[in-house]
Amino acid sequence: xxxxxxxxxxxxxxxxxxxxxxxxxxxxxxxxxxxxxxxxxxxxxxxxxxxxxxxxxxxxxxxxxxxxxxxxxxxxxxxxxxxxxxxxxxxxxxxxxxxxxxxxxxxxxxxxxxxxxxxxxxxxxxxxxxxxxxxxxxxxxxxxxxxxxxxxxxxxxxxxxxx
Amino acid sequence: xxxxxxxxxxxxxxxxxxxxxxxxxxxxxxxxxxxxxxxxxxxxxxxxxxxxxxxxxxxxxxxxxxxxxxxxxxxxxxxxxxxxxxxxxxxxxxxxxxxxxxxxxxxxxxxxxxxxxxxxxxxxxxxxxxxxxxxxxxxxxxxxxxxxxxxxxxxxxxxxxxxxxxxxxxxxxxxxxxxxxxxxxxxxxxxxxxxxxxxxxxxxxxxxxxxxxxxxxxxxxxxxxxxxxxxxxxxxxxxxxxxxxxxxxxxxxxxxxxxxxxxxxxxxxxxxxxxxxxxxxxxxxxxxx
Numbered sequence: 084x085x086x087x088x089x090x091x092x093x094x095x096x097x098x099x100x101x102x103x104x105x106x107x108x109x110x111x112x113x114x115x116x117x118x119x120x121x122x123x124x125x126x127x128x129x130x131x132x133x134x135x136x137x138x139x140x141x142x143x144x145x146x147x148x149x150x151x152x153x154x155x156x157x158x159x160x161x162x163x164x165x166x167x168x169x170x171x172x173x174x175x176x177x178x179x180x181x182x183x184x185x186x187x188x189x190x191x192x193x194x195x196x197x198x199x200x201x202x203x204x205x206x207x208x209x210x211x212x213x214x215x216x217x218x219x220x221x222x223x224x225x226x227x228x229x230x231x232x233x234x235x236x237x238x239x240x241x242x243x244x245x246x
Numbered sequence: 247x248x249x250x251x252x253x254x255x256x257x258x259x260x261x262x263x264x265x266x267x268x269x270x271x272x273x274x275x276x277x278x279x280x281x282x283x284x285x286x287x288x289x290x291x292x293x294x295x296x297x298x299x300x301x302x303x304x305x306x307x308x309x310x311x312x313x314x315x316x317x318x319x320x321x322x323x324x325x326x327x328x329x330x331x332x333x334x335x336x337x338x339x340x341x342x343x344x345x346x347x348x349x350x351x352x353x354x355x356x357x358x359x360x361x362x363x364x365x366x367x368x369x370x371x372x373x374x375x376x377x378x379x380x381x382x383x384x385x386x387x388x389x390x391x392x393x394x395x396x397x398x399x400x401x402x403x404x405x406x407x408x409x410x411x412x413x414x415x416x417x418x419x420x421x422x423x424x425x426x427x428x429x430x431x432x433x434x435x436x437x438x439x440x441x442x443x444x445x446x447x448x449x450x451x452x453x454x455x456x457x458x459x460x461x462x463x464x465x466x467x468x469x470x471x472x473x474x475x476x477x478x479x480x481x482x483x484x485x486x487x488x489x490x491x492x493x494x495x496x497x498x499x500x501x502x503x504x505x506x507x508x509x510x511x512x513x514x515x516x517x518x519x520x521x522x523x524x525x526x527x528x529x530x531x532x533x534x535x
Binding site for chain 2 (some may be wrong): 085091101102103106124125126127128129132138139140141143144145146148149152192196211213214215
């Protein structure tokens with residue numbers, strides 16, 4: 084067994100895990116953070132996407148021991164019932180998902196994209212989401228939601244503080 | 247996943263020692279994008295997993311007198327963002343950008359891609375076209391060898407059970423060499439290559455003085471198409487028929503297979519077209535340089 088200590092959404096969490104435990108299973112099973120989903124379990128579908136030290140990864144392909152000492156952000160870290168992250172709000176407003184299983188991973192991937200590139204092109208959005216599969220509605224409304232968030236932010240950036 | 251013992255050495259010496267102690271019941275963990283998938287699907291997993299993620303000697307990209315040194319642990323995303331690679335070997339960026347999806351590229355390493363050694367790997371062709379060398383470390387010390395000798399067969403490299411890949415060297419003479427990469431897949435996102443091709447050319451006085459062509463996914467390992475190279479070398483840079491002929495010759499050097507992704511016949515068509523386009527692109531770059 085290995086002792087691990089991981090900062091998850093700003094909170095330091097500890098667990099004792101066998102080495103073959105993935106980060107995804109410790110998030111879901113030990114810490115009850117079930118936003119990140121177990122889909123394909125081989126790194127194709129992106130339903131388990133989380134940020135580790137700011138970088139998007141498949142939590143199903145990272146051992147929990149590898150996350151020891153690192154900073155993890157999951158969908159729960161972006162927002163909740165009291166406050167929705169702008170990406171979550173836009174996904175909701177535009178009905179960007181149907182069953183919702185892929186949405187946490189989609190939104191984390193979108194956040195990773197916007198953190199690096201606040202004004203992505205349509206093609207860059209598509210590329211950034213190529214590791215997140217949706218089997219219900221498709222991708223058009225997901226792209227629309229991300230585009231809308233970028234547009235809103237650009238609008239805000241243009242507003243000048245009164246002198 | 248079947249259980250194993252996990253070791254995380256913090257130096258190259260420590261990693262080699264762990265390998266020596268536990269070989270052959272041991273697997274190295276780098277980016278994990280291949281290893282974890284394998285571990286989840288095998289009943290005969292290793293007894294030990296050695297996580298080399300904390301080994302500093304395997305990291306970083308740097309310019310040395312011998313050439314550009316790329317640590318085995320450099321991720322595909324790091325390659326995409328590297329200024330040194332953008333300046334000296336931009337075709338590597340074109341190749342890295344086609345691997346998996348963002349998450350895979352953030353985790354997966356160039357060394358892992360070479361060591362896993364699937365014939366359709368996307369890191370191999372450009373490196374072969376740039377005459378890359380690799381450093382292998384083992385109990386007997388380090389040895390440097392051409393990448394083409396490192397590849398032995400599908401999922402098989404020259405590495406012994408107690409050896410590991412340290413870094414990749416693009417020789418100084420090849421830095422800035424005009425090169426290209428292109429890949430044919432069944433779709434744009436997260437696709438394995440049906441065929442991938444890389445080419446590099448040197449030109450002087452309107453003629454091609456050196457050509458290297460590498461093909462992936464059409465033989466047991468990434469291969470050089472030396473006969474096709476010979477068709478182009480010495481020709482005028484504007485000799486389009488020669489490039490087309492090189493494509494036809496490259497087909498004869500490959501051994502593509504039929505599988506559920508594509509037929510061998512289709513792959514042969516792609517080799518001819520891909521080789522032509524890769525050469526054309528590399529020559530266009532050379533003309534612009």
